[in-house]
Every structure is written in C-alpha cells, then in structure tokens.
Amino acid sequence: MKKGNVLYIVVPCYNEEEVLLETTKRLKEKLDDLIDNKVISKNSKVMYVNDGSKDKTWELIEEISQNDKLFTGISLSRNRGHQNALLAGLMTAKNYADVVISMDADLQDDINAIDMMLNKYYDGCDTVYGVRSSRKKDTWFKKTTALSFYKFMKMMGVDIIYNHADYRLTSKRVLESFSDYKEINLFLRGIFPLVGCKSDVVYYERHERFAGVSKYPLKKMLNFAWDGITSFSVKPIRLVLGLGILLFVTSIIMIIYCVIVKLLGQTVTGWTFLACSIWMLSGVQMLSLGIIGEYVGKVYSEVKGRPRYIISRNLLEEK
Numbered sequence: 001m002k003k004g005n006v007l008y009i010v011v012p013c014y015n016e017e018e019v020l021l022e023t024t025k026r027l028k029e030k031l032d033d034l035i036d037n038k039v040i041s042k043n044s045k046v047m048y049v050n051d052g053s054k055d056k057t058w059e060l061i062e063e064i065s066q067n068d069k070l071f072t073g074i075s076l077s078r079n080r081g082h083q084n085a086l087l088a089g090l091m092t093a094k095n096y097a098d099v100v101i102s103m104d105a106d107l108q109d110d111i112n113a114i115d116m117m118l119n120k121y122y123d124g125c126d127t128v129y130g131v132r133s134s135r136k137k138d139t140w141f142k143k144t145t146a147l148s149f150y151k152f153m154k155m156m157g158v159d160i161i162y163n164h165a166d167y168r169l170t171s172k173r174v175l176e177s178f179s180d181y182k183e184i185n186l187f188l189r190g191i192f193p194l195v196g197c198k199s200d201v202v203y204y205e206r207h208e209r210f211a212g213v214s215k216y217p218l219k220k221m222l223n224f225a226w227d228g229i230t231s232f233s234v235k236p237i238r239l240v241l242g243l244g245i246l247l248f249v250t251s252i253i254m255i256i257y258c259v260i261v262k263l264l265g266q267t268v269t270g271w272t273f274l275a276c277s278i279w280m281l282s283g284v285q286m287l288s289l290g291i292i293g294e295y296v297g298k299v300y301s302e303v304k305g306r307p308r309y310i311i312s313r314n315l316l317e318e319k
C-alpha cells in the first residue's frame, strides 16, 4: 500500500495534568519523525479525549492544540470511563483519518511500536494489536490479577488477545464496521477480534507510569472484568442450567433412595415426604431458572443488535 496516510492517535485522558506535557513532547517527536520520513501525511494528529477530568487536563489540551496544529482534542460532558472515552475518540477520529492508533496518556505502552504497527498496516493489515512482551514493571498484584483475568475470560468463552490492552492500530474500514456494534456495556478489546479482517500483533515492553497514579482502582478493574464476561458470554447462565439438570437428576435418585429407606422401615413418619419434596422442588426450580435464563440470554444477544456479518472487501468498490 502507498505510504503517507492520515494517522490519528487517540488518547483518553482522565485527570492526567501531570503527564500531559511530557506525553505531548514525546508524541510530537514521534509524529514529526514519521511525517518527515513520509510514512504518514502531514495532516496526521494526536486527538486527546478529555473524560470529564476534574483537574486542569482540558485547559491543557486546549492550550496544546492552540500552540500546535499536530494536536487536537474532544471533551466528554462528564466522566464516562476509559472504554467510552476511547470509543468517543475512535468514532470521531475515523471521520478524519485513514488509520487510528489508540493509546493511554501515561505512555506506559512503548510509542516506538507505532512504527511496527504502521509497517504492518501498509502491508495490508486492518487491525494490529499491541501485545506486552513482559510485565516486569507491573506490581505483583497487577500482574496476578491481570493474568487471572485473561484466564477466566478464556474459560468463560470470551476470545481476547492475551496481554493486549487497548494499544492498537485500526484502519478506517474496521472502525466503520465497528460503528455497527451498538452495545452499551463496552468491552472494546473483545469486540475488535469479532470484527475480523486481516490482523497481526506487535510486541513491546511495558514501562512504568512516569507520573501520576493509575486511574484504574480495584473497583473499576472488577467492574471492567465483569462487563467483559457478561457482555460477551452466556456461559454463566448455562452454568445455572447445568446445575439445574444435575440437581434434577440427583433428586430422582434421592427420591428412589427415600422410598427404599421408607420401605425398609427405618424412618420417622413424614421424613420421606419432606425429603422427596425438598429434592424434587429445588431440582425443578433450578432447572426452570436455567431454562428462563437461556431465553434471557437469547433476548440479550438480540437486544445488542450486533451486525451478523461484516464484508471486509468488496471488489465492486475497489476499481
């Protein structure tokens, strides 16, 4: 593919006044370099997304974009969380750019991976996932929780790329298709693999945050994981159904057992009736819950209204 496409780098920012100037400096160097080498067009930009910050983040973004046309910004009306901020940025950027890269404001993700991502893009990839080659710099707690998170997601049947966060390159085409995913409980890194199209990964070292603190406290992290599972998988519901079937079968065995004990005359009056009722009723109840759950699951997938297919190329439009 011919080089020189318009690149937008989308950066969600929540209370990032401490890191913004340094981030701006480093991204400017990178972009200038890429523009000089004619890898990207000179109309390329960094788009900061202010996610309802309570500090001076937005004022800073305004100032930066006034001083340098390489930078621009959008602001959300209030804090909507990382995923929504990112979505807002991606959906806005796709109207101006040929290709978009999303990354965090703290530059924990190595910006030198951008070159590799762009190379793969010009080789014909529509999505390039940034994957951390190591987590040496993360705390033990972050490492363990993150690892268990990926494992658990796999178990629950959610297809996500191991050690990939939201550092990724996406072409305009993928973003256009992506806008057909109308869900409200966003878990972006689960949706991009669903979109399909040619994709690849690049590996990079993850650094420490150079300033400020993580904006992902445990509570937000758990919420995020829960969204990931419940937005992508009906497995928890299937678990209830499985339990129901198990309980129902056991109840039949237990009833036979109760009757045998009764016939052998080793029971007190009323025990057989009570024991049978408890087993039978809970078995039937759990089974019914599972069946209802199955329908709720179907309704849930329908309500999301995800596209059923995405055409990745159309030769009629490629003349």
Ligand code: UDP
Pocket: 011, 012, 013, 014, 015, 016, 051, 079, 080, 081, 082, 085, 103, 104, 105, 106, 108, 213, 214, 215, 216
């Ligand atoms: N962020 C956001 N809204 C939020 C929380 C975080 O836009 O409600 C942004 C934040 O400014 C940063 C990115 O999401 O650019 C990732 O956050 P952070 O670096 O704190 O997460 P961690 O790297 O610790 O997982």
Ligand code: MG
Pocket: 104, 106, 108, 209, 214
């Ligand atoms: Mg970070």
